[in-house]
Amino acid sequence: MMHEGANFWIRRAEPNHARDYIRLIKGILAESPPVDTPYAPGEFNPATGTIRELIEELNAGDNSLFLIAESEGVIGALTCRGGELEASRHCTSLGIYVAQPVRDQGVGSALMRHMVEWATASPLLERIELDVFAGNARAIHLYEKYGFVREGVKRRMYYRGGVPIDMLMMALLLEKKP
Ligand SMILES: CC(C)(COP(=O)(O)OP(=O)(O)OC[C@H]1O[C@@H](n2cnc3c(N)ncnc32)[C@H](O)[C@@H]1OP(=O)(O)O)[C@@H](O)C(=O)NCCC(=O)NCCS
Numbered sequence: 001m002m003h004e005g006a007n008f009w010i011r012r013a014e015p016n017h018a019r020d021y022i023r024l025i026k027g028i029l030a031e032s033p034p035v036d037t038p039y040a041p042g043e044f045n046p047a048t049g050t051i052r053e054l055i056e057e058l059n060a061g062d063n064s065l066f067l068i069a070e071s072e073g074v075i076g077a078l079t080c081r082g083g084e085l086e087a088s089r090h091c092t093s094l095g096i097y098v099a100q101p102v103r104d105q106g107v108g109s110a111l112m113r114h115m116v117e118w119a120t121a122s123p124l125l126e127r128i129e130l131d132v133f134a135g136n137a138r139a140i141h142l143y144e145k146y147g148f149v150r151e152g153v154k155r156r157m158y159y160r161g162g163v164p165i166d167m168l169m170m171a172l173l174l175e176k177k178p
Contacts (some may be wrong), residue, residue: 011067012059016052021068022044024099027099038157038158058080066078069110130143132170
């Protein structure tokens, strides 16, 4: 467990965090106005066992990660899913969510900092990538703060409420000695 100050900690998720994680994501997807994610509220409905297995799988892999921010309960989460092909094992794909009441208080930054430390220490990882709603200024600011750069735009990737959404592709490259 990593201490982050008086109010919260960053740690690897454990299988028994599955229920809290599902509650966190369902709460975020139920927000109004909606957050910038393609999932509609009813579209995230995993069984607790599925998330328990995901936590175990991601934290067992050498190119994957499942972090949570914890205070009274789970207040944020960051996942990295590593590439499964021999050709993509140096890549990992990032997702991050922080509970609405504690946004803009440094939780997302703490999750990103721990992720970058983990990826930098890995002998394997060279590329961390993500897609973000092109209008999600706060998330884009956070990613750029940790060195991610814009790689391109997937135009009209999603529709939400009849409105087309462009997705910005971003990635952080890490140089590793051979
Ligand atoms: C995006 C998210 C993960 C960031 O986590 P957070 O805990 O709020 O982030 P932090 O408090 O560490 O940092 C937020 C930063 O954005 C800045 N910010 C806030 N609103 C902003 C805006 N509208 N435009 C630009 N920057 C903004 C803050 O000033 C802060 O920057 P600083 O650290 O340089 O001072 C969180 O807000 C969230 O879960 N949002 C909803 C879901 C989402 O968008 N997830 C990402 C999907 S790709």
